[in-house]
Amino acid sequence: MYKLIIFLFIALPFGVFAQTVTTGTVFDYNKKSVTLPGVSVRNLNNKKATSTTREGKYTIPANVGDLLEFSAVGYHTDTLYLTSLLNRSIYLPVKSTNLQDVDIRAVRMNSQITDAKDPLAEKYTLLSTGGNLGRKRMTDKVGGLNLNLGYGKYKRQQRKEAELDEREMYQEEIDANFSEKAVADLTKLQGEELKNFMIIYRPSVEAVKAERPYRYSYYISRAFVAWQKLTPEQKKLQDLPKLKAN
Incomplete structure (x- = not known):
């Protein structure tokens, strides 16, 4: 104890x-x-x-x-x-939620003409950086600024890189478990037949990803049963069709 x-x-x-x-x-x-x-x-x-x-x-x-x-x-x-x-x-x-500083310059006005319009002033407009660069007139003085910071593109790129990394990880797993040695030990295939079998029945990334952990030995055994039912012609890889000359 x-x-x-x-x-x-x-x-x-x-x-x-x-x-x-x-x-x-x-x-x-x-x-x-x-x-x-x-x-x-x-x-x-x-x-x-x-x-x-x-x-x-x-x-x-x-x-x-x-x-x-x-x-x-x-x-x-x-x-x-x-x-x-x-x-x-x-x-x-x-x-980034803060707007950049605005440089405001004073305009000399005549105190006797208070109703005169500033010749340098413009009506309030709504600016948008999202595709439509045309300026739309507003009916009041309350407006906004629509900012497109490119963050969506950054996130999409990051997700794409993560998907590529994940796919590469599964490809490496398939290479390690669906190797010539592993297939030959189970099926006793050799030479050209072994290469053709591995090309025809190589597991897809989607299949391996859907079943975790993936049972490679079981899959190879089932694939070999299907292989034995193929005709000699079906066991050969078909050549690509030749292109016709112009």
Whole structure:
């Protein structure tokens, strides 16, 4: 009994240190060299949370496939899909809600003609940067300025990069598990037949992504049964049709 208790006390620290973590640094998106302290970092999968240090660095428990959320006052909230646990640099864009200063110049007016219109003045107009550059006349003096900061494009680009990283991760998994050695060990195929089988029955990223964890051995066995039912011609890769000369 005492030996068991001692073993548990010894094994506990190793279990703690074995927990996987990911690290990184958070920067200002516009000022790339400026780090951001006090940024809230949350793992949306395991619900763990932390904040960046004075140097903008963070460490949080995580695994590949987790989704991290970064938020700070005055900055847009951002998310990161973990394709690896390597050190990452995160850039948060500022929430730009302030308008630029307006330079107002005085106009000398004749005190006896208070109703005269300022020849340099214009009617209030509504300016928009969103595609239509034509100026629309307003019926009152209450207007606004529609700002398009390009943040939507930035988010779309970020999502596209995350999707490409995710797809590359699945392709690497397929390469490792649907290899020539793995297929040959199960099917005993060799040479040209082995290559044709792997090209015809290679699992798609969508299929592997839909079933987690993906059972590669089971899939290869089922594919080999279907392969045996093919005719010799069907087992050969068809040549591309030749282009006709002009």
